[in-house]
Amino acid sequence: MPHIPLPEGEPGIVSLMVAFRESEKPLNALGQAVMCGPSSLTRAERELIATYVSHGNQCRFCTNSHAAVARRLLGPRADIVSQVLSDPESAPISDKMKALLVIADKVRRDGRLVTPEDVARARAAGADDKAIHDTVLIAAMFCMFNRYVDGLATWTPEDPSVYEAIGERIATKGYGSRFREGPTPPMAE
Amino acid sequence: MPHIPLPEGEPGIVSLMVAFRESEKPLNALGQAVMCGPSSLTRAERELIATYVSHGNQCRFCTNSHAAVARRLLGPRADIVSQVLSDPESAPISDKMKALLVIADKVRRDGRLVTPEDVARARAAGADDKAIHDTVLIAAMFCMFNRYVDGLATWTPEDPSVYEAIGERIATKGYGSRFREGPTPPMAE
Numbered sequence: 308m309p310h311i312p313l314p315e316g317e318p319g320i321v322s323l324m325v326a327f328r329e330s331e332k333p334l335n336a337l338g339q340a341v342m343c344g345p346s347s348l349t350r351a352e353r354e355l356i357a358t359y360v361s362h363g364n365q366c367r368f369c370t371n372s373h374a375a376v377a378r379r380l381l382g383p384r385a386d387i388v389s390q391v392l393s394d395p396e397s398a399p400i401s402d403k404m405k406a407l408l409v410i411a412d413k414v415r416r417d418g419r420l421v422t423p424e425d426v427a428r429a430r431a432a433g434a435d436d437k438a439i440h441d442t443v444l445i446a447a448m449f450c451m452f453n454r455y456v457d458g459l460a461t462w463t464p465e466d467p468s469v470y471e472a473i474g475e476r477i478a479t480k481g482y483g484s485r486f487r488e489g490p491t492p493p494m495a496e
Numbered sequence: 497m498p499h500i501p502l503p504e505g506e507p508g509i510v511s512l513m514v515a516f517r518e519s520e521k522p523l524n525a526l527g528q529a530v531m532c533g534p535s536s537l538t539r540a541e542r543e544l545i546a547t548y549v550s551h552g553n554q555c556r557f558c559t560n561s562h563a564a565v566a567r568r569l570l571g572p573r574a575d576i577v578s579q580v581l582s583d584p585e586s587a588p589i590s591d592k593m594k595a596l597l598v599i600a601d602k603v604r605r606d607g608r609l610v611t612p613e614d615v616a617r618a619r620a621a622g623a624d625d626k627a628i629h630d631t632v633l634i635a636a637m638f639c640m641f642n643r644y645v646d647g648l649a650t651w652t653p654e655d656p657s658v659y660e661a662i663g664e665r666i667a668t669k670g671y672g673s674r675f676r677e678g679p680t681p682p683m684a685e
Contacts, residue, residue, distance in 0.1 A: 310610065310612065310615045310628060310632075311615075311625040311628050311629055312625060323629075326629075327629060327633075329529045329533050329534065330526065330529050330530055330533075330633060332525070332529070333522050333525035333526035333528075333529050334526060336521070336522035336525060337519065337522035337523060337526060339522075340518045340519050340521070340522050341519055344518050344519075345518065364606070365606075365608070366607070410647075413647070414643050414647040415643075417553070417554075417643075417646070418555070418642060418643040418644070418645065418646030418647030418648075419554070419646045419647075421499065421646075421647050421648075421649070423499065426499045426500075436500040436501060439499060439500050439648075440500055440512075440515075440516060440648065443499075443643070443644060443647040443648050444516075444519060444644055446643065446647065447639075447640040447641075447642075447643035447644040447647060448640055450636075450639045450640055450643055451636040451637055451639055451640035452636075453607060453636075454603050454604075454606075454607040454632070454635065454636035454639055455607070455632060455633055455636040456607065457606070457607030457608045457610075458599075458602070458603040458607030458608075458610050458632040458635065458636060459607075459610075459628075459629065459632050460610070
């Protein structure tokens with residue numbers, strides 16, 4: 308049961324966004340800019356980072372939601388998501404992504420853990436400055452979302468179809484699409 | 497030395513905001529909404545929570561910056577800031593603030609640590625739903641800011657006058673005031 312009254316039937320961060328519109332707008336604008344805006348990382352790569360960080364923080368609502376977005380964006384390669392969550396080093400992803408997930412996990416635990424060697428490994432595998440920046444910001448942002456969702460004990464549905472619907476909506480219409488009419492973000496990975 | 501090239505002479509999150517304008521705008525809009533928008537908490541109370549969380553995360557740039565904002569807003573009661581950082585339970589703050597700082601520190605560590613008893617204590621001391629919501633969101637948001645600043649190893653100046661200038665600017669002109677012309681947020685605590 309949530310720590311404060313929230314709209315019934317609305318899950319996770321959606322319940323908070325429905326109830327608190329002053330923060331909903333910039334939270335969704337931030338999600339849209341970071342997860343769907345210009346980047347050298349594909350949208351699927353960014354959603355994988357978000358899912359991995361949320362899983363590390365054991366936030367079930369965010370993990371399930373962003374795993375569904377990532378699967379939708381990955382299409383036939385959707386199995387990558389569960390492989391990344393169980394063991395990123397053996398998952399069929401690029402060396403660049405493996406190096407970026409190491410950085411993301413350190414940011415999740417404490418930003419000060421990221422070393423020049425971690426960054427050098429990512430660069431050697433092809434990550435540019437924007438990829439390194441975006442990885443750190445995605446990890447940091449999901450440390451916020453995870454805490455917002457769990458710190459207020461919002462509802463985490465068990466029904467997988469809830470997350471499939473969220474995944475479909477964010478993949479095709481972007482962040483905040485429930486609250487606005489707006490342009491469809493590019494689907495390209 | 498920062499992990500990626502950043503504008504020289506710009507400290508902490510400012511360097512990231514100058515370099516990455518797509519995320520700067522929603523990050524500042526979020527800061528403005530949460531820290532200066534409508535709330536049952538005063539701006540000084542919100543800055544105290546932000547400072548306390550940043551201190552817990554050992555993010556020196558954010559701690560120094562928001563301590564300066566809080567001191568500026570508190571005026572003659574500015575000493576409260578260092579008292580809260582060394583021991584909130586004995587600091588000359590309300591029981592409501594003491595209870596909210598307990599919640600903020602739990603959110604900082606892991607949102608799932610917040611118990612119904614923590615929330616009941618805050619309510620009994622006068623916190624309403626919005627105060628509880630805002631405390632959780634402030635703590636979560638600074639877990640993001642702290643990680644963004646430290647995960648990219650941005651510059652943390654030693655000169656206290658840098659933080660006094662940041663404190664003065666945010667206290668009097670709000671978040672993002674370096675990047676926009678806009679209304680002055682209410683100073684009232």
